[in-house]
Amino acid sequence: MLKPVPVEPVLSVKELYTLYYFHHESGYRFAGESHDFWEIIYVDKGRASGINGTEPYTLEKGQIIFHHPNVFHNFRTDGAPDAEDGADCDIFVVSFNGELEMLEQFRDHIFTLSMHERHLFREMIEEGKQVYDKPFGKNLVYRKDAPHEPEHLPGAKQMIRNLLEQLLISLYRKQQECPAQVQSLPMQSLGMEYQIVRQVVTFLDQNIYNNITFVDVASHFNLSETQLKKLFREVTGYSVMQYYRKSVVGRIEYHIRQMDKNFTELADLFNFSSIHYFSKFYKRETGHTLREYLKSSQDVSLP
Incomplete structure (x- = not known):
């Protein structure tokens, strides 16, 4: 008789706070914030920079950074003068909480994503559109006027959670197996x-x-x-x-x-x-x- 094999998760996302996709024009600046949950910033197009805690950072297209709970962070568009898309920047923001102790080792690191990992972000956006029937560009996982309204498509939030957990596990493996694709902050050479x-x-x-x-x-x-x-x-x-x-x-x-x-x-x-x-x-x-x-x-x- 077969005996069950227990599945012991290495992490678990329990709560979703935000799921956004923004287009920011050249010169945009977000003054900054801190909050008691995790947040990922992913640059889909252009370039962004800011401060993460005490560290200045720069994200190129296809890169992400983690903002840890209660760490001040800010953001600005920072396009290269010769960039094909000018200085505009498209970013994906997802914030969440759960049993995530292993993410502590992501502190002050920038990840360069594989095509599979970028695809996970795009799938999250598509699922986010199915949580509530509302205009794209809003917080896709939360609507203040009716936070308990049933999902537009059943299981959408669970799919977002599953995709996010896949991404986090993939990044954890990358940090262990492909350190060349994980860079410690700051990206800039630390001059005086x-x-x-x-x-x-x-x-x-x-x-x-x-x-x-x-x-x-x-x-x-x-x-x-x-x-x-x-x-x-x-x-x-x-x-x-x-x-x-x-x-x-x-x-x-x-x-x-x-x-x-x-x-x-x-x-x-x-x-x-x-x-x-x-x-x-x-x-x-x-x-x-x-x-x-x-x-x-x-x-x-x-x-």
């Missing part, structure tokens, strides 16, 4: 300017609760304000304080989602002089209030 920017980003992250100023940063590194501004923007495409403020907002929202402190305690944690200035800072940076974010984070239900 990149070393300084990495140190600045690390300093900002270490002081995320201290409400520091641009003068504090320049003084710490013994750089003139003009020199620091130029250097940081040339490497990252963003200003020092824009990066810092977005990091602070991301950490504030993390604490709100965890519901581990009230707003007064958060104002004190982030070294604001009062709840009034703390609330004003958050409203200025995000366009909505702390209470609005708290409500939206509680209302969101996954499909």
Whole structure:
């Protein structure tokens, strides 16, 4: 009599958050965010660059990067002057969570995809169109007005999960067997300017609760304000304080989602002089209030 052979998964995707395909024109910039789930950025056409934690990165066509949970990241189009498609960029974004401990070894790495792996992305998009009957270009796995509406085609979300797990296992094998197709960050040869920017980003992250100023940063590194501004923007495409403020907002929202402190305690944690200035800072940076974010984070239900 045959005995069953147990199947022990090496990873498991449990939740889907986003599934997007974007076309971005030359000059597009996304200021950045951090969140408590995993995210993949895949460049289908053009070239993109940004910061992943403390590391600057550049993605060419056919490459992906993983954004780990609670790591600040941003993005901008970065087409080569002689590129066939100009400086426009098409990217695929998928974010998810689950039992994914083995993905920790993907930290600060860029993967060059095989044709099979690229095809898995395209299949995910096609399945995403079948989750809800809605215009393409939206978040294909989530619709806020009706998150529990039945799938347009039964099993579409499960197919996306299966395709994503296939991709993750393929990348894991590639890292083990074909290291030449996996590159550690940063892709750029680390000249002095990149070393300084990495140190600045690390300093900002270490002081995320201290409400520091641009003068504090320049003084710490013994750089003139003009020199620091130029250097940081040339490497990252963003200003020092824009990066810092977005990091602070991301950490504030993390604490709100965890519901581990009230707003007064958060104002004190982030070294604001009062709840009034703390609330004003958050409203200025995000366009909505702390209470609005708290409500939206509680209302969101996954499909």
